[in-house]
Amino acid sequence: MEKLLEMAKKVCDQAEIYSVDNKSNVVSFENAKLHDIDTKFQSGVSIRIIKDGKLGFAYTRNLINREELLQNALNSLKGGVSADYEFPKTLDLPKLNTYDSSIDNITSNQMVEECSRVCELLKKTNGEISSTAYSYTETIRVMNTKDTDVSNKISQFGIYGSIAYPGSASGIGRVSSAKKFEKMPNELIQETVDTFNVSSKEVTAKGGKMKVMFMPNCMYALNWRINNGTSAKSIYEKISPIADKVGEKIFSDKISIYDDPLDDKYPGARAFDDEGVATSKLHIVENGVLKNFYYDLNYAKKLNAKSTGNGYRSAQWESDRISLKPTPVLANLRYKTGNKSFKEMVKMIDRGIIIEGALGAHSGNIPNGDLSIGANPALYVENGEILGQIKDVMMAANIYELFKNVVEVSNTLYYSYSGLMPAILFDNVSVATKS
């Protein structure tokens, strides 16, 4: 890597080397039986060079042939992708606790035992049980010609348990995660069982305007739209509906949203982004007021702003980071918690649905903030009681309207598919049903 950087220095104005090494082990139980174990050892190196204001980019799995990698990057300069920004000089970073070395000692056997325990507890229902445990370690290193040489090692262990309604393959699932091996909390397993039991009965209900509760596992459907509206990329492309609204109240005052990369209590903390820029806590919305957009180096330069340390190699449908250029991403999005528990929030619903899973979150008009999703499943609530589940349900909203009508944000955050998320109860939402 050092040698590659030396070579690059000689032929261009600036250079950056990004490397990643990761190991993962995934154990999956289906129908409460051990079904699969999948192990991965992967690595890769990516190079960005800037010469005469143009960008060159290339990547490889194995750094066997440095000349070839550099030549690919030099070739791509000819395309004429402009790059007016400078790679950062990042020397002092806060020391984060992101890695627990005990992760290296977790065996497949131990993961099998934990999945097996979770399955046994979930079996108290008549549903079909599945469970997955994973362990993951990763080392990222970013070096550049400004003498930046930063690296970060992370560890993550997670476990997922779900119960499906027989014949449906749709059901209730929960996930827990930590930096080291930790058993799935029994309360979380019990909540999965209880939620499954109250919702197994199929009921019918008329559509219309009603209260809708988004559970943590489907918050990503809302977050995608918030991310889109507040990204420097959308601001630069003039497609954000809130481009001119900084300082204005756009959401209910119950809503505070921020990016918190330095919070190392949970897996995924980062002191620097994928461009080597130091990260910091960034308020996006505070008590309903739009505070900030988030930037990577490229869009910060275009918009005459500073990078907020949100340049990550990430894309919606592509996970091979070395093949991606950094783009603005909220990697550690959090919501400020509210005052009520999930159970108390259910009591606040006169008539409405609880969305446990979202379907088709990617197919609405995301730039405009529109959302039109299937609920999978939808739990139907009347007078604070969950009566059962309804099928063929869709809810639709525009997030800039939806977030004005917040009834409550839950007082706990759950681990979910999009990180730590609360449940949020909204009022006056359009719901369509078959009956």
Place this chain on the structure above:
Amino acid sequence: MLDKLKQILSKIDADYADIRYEIKKDIVITFNGKELSQIGSNSTDGYVVRALKDGGFASAVFTKIDDAAQVAKTVVENAKLIGKDNKKPVKLAKTDVVKENYTPDFIEDPRKVSIEEKLNITRRANEAALAHKEIATTNVAYREVIREKTFVTSEGSEIKEDLITVSLAGEIIAKDGNLVQNVRVATGGSDGFHTIRNPEKNFEERTQIAIDLLKATPVKAGTYNCILNPSMAGVFTHEAFGHFSEADIIETLPAMREKMKLGSKLGSDVLNIIDNATIPNQLGFYKYDDEGIKVKHAQLMKNGVLVGRLHSRRTAAEFNEPLSGHCVAEDFRYAPIVRMGTIFIEPGDKSLEELFALLGDGLYILDAKGGQTAGENFTFGAQYGYIVKNGKKAEMIRDINISGNLYKTLLGITAVGKDLVLSKRGGCGKGQINIRSCSGAPHVIAQGLVLGGA
């Protein structure tokens, strides 16, 4: 390479093992609005091994050859662990030993077209959209993915196959005040670069739709009878039915497996569905899957009755059904899973005019905008549509998202048109992306669809 792979395989102490090595080359050219944001050509590679030992089957992926020994050990240990308390040992369906080096024919080989020419074509397509003042921005990308696969099994099969997929696709975003509307555009294929050439007309047409959507009315939530155009009906077939034809999905769901028994009546009498990746010159074509099984024509539904299923070697043995050759991986980062190849509704006898007359009042909805299936429920979006009154197309509508149900929605397909069209770009995500996932259909009438509205 063959010898190196055989050597790795020889160190795996298993009842059966296979190894797949792939070199993946890609070219990406991306425009965001008028700016070129990425261009380049790259090559990566890696290995996937799988081992069956004492009734357990496990897989492992690695990219550094130095990890091979560790992986050979781990994958066998994991397989044994799976097999240990397993009352029903994993079996793999028997197959012939194949030795073949297969290179597909191209109408125009994309590797012989310079990157400058690819850039020019992409730029022209992008400019066709940006020429209109209503267009705020675009995201347009040319992608070329070359998978050079070498596959070896402990049974003696040795197969090489190259897959080259090209696409020119993206999103055109129109804006009026604070209202933003987007339309997708996609072309491409697996038989050559000719599928990309002269894209301007297509981009012009899609741009006009984006502009028209600024004036369209949001659809009201409710239940509607609809005519689906071929793109919509194709994605509908993929989401509503296709995923449940993938045996690995229902393998471990006893109740669903019972409902999805061959012979079950799931669709209306007019519905015939096939997966046929063997058809040449279409996106989904391949010869061997990533277990070395030759892909076959698979009739899945006949007159509404379930008659077949898509399999891996593992699921074919488990279900005691014939191998179909549908176990496919995205690339060297993944072990293969059961995937659709080219799934479509077979053409019926109705003209589009007849379908409109049959519909009477309802909606005409066009061009899929992504779908998702989870269990029996699925959703899919349409990019635009029209209200239909008395068999006549009336005003344009937007914000169309549909929810459906495996056991009910296919029974609501009451008429099938003659005009089969297959998709030109894939991208099904089932944990990993299948860029060759091809779907198609003629125009169809689907009754009683729930729309979310806006």
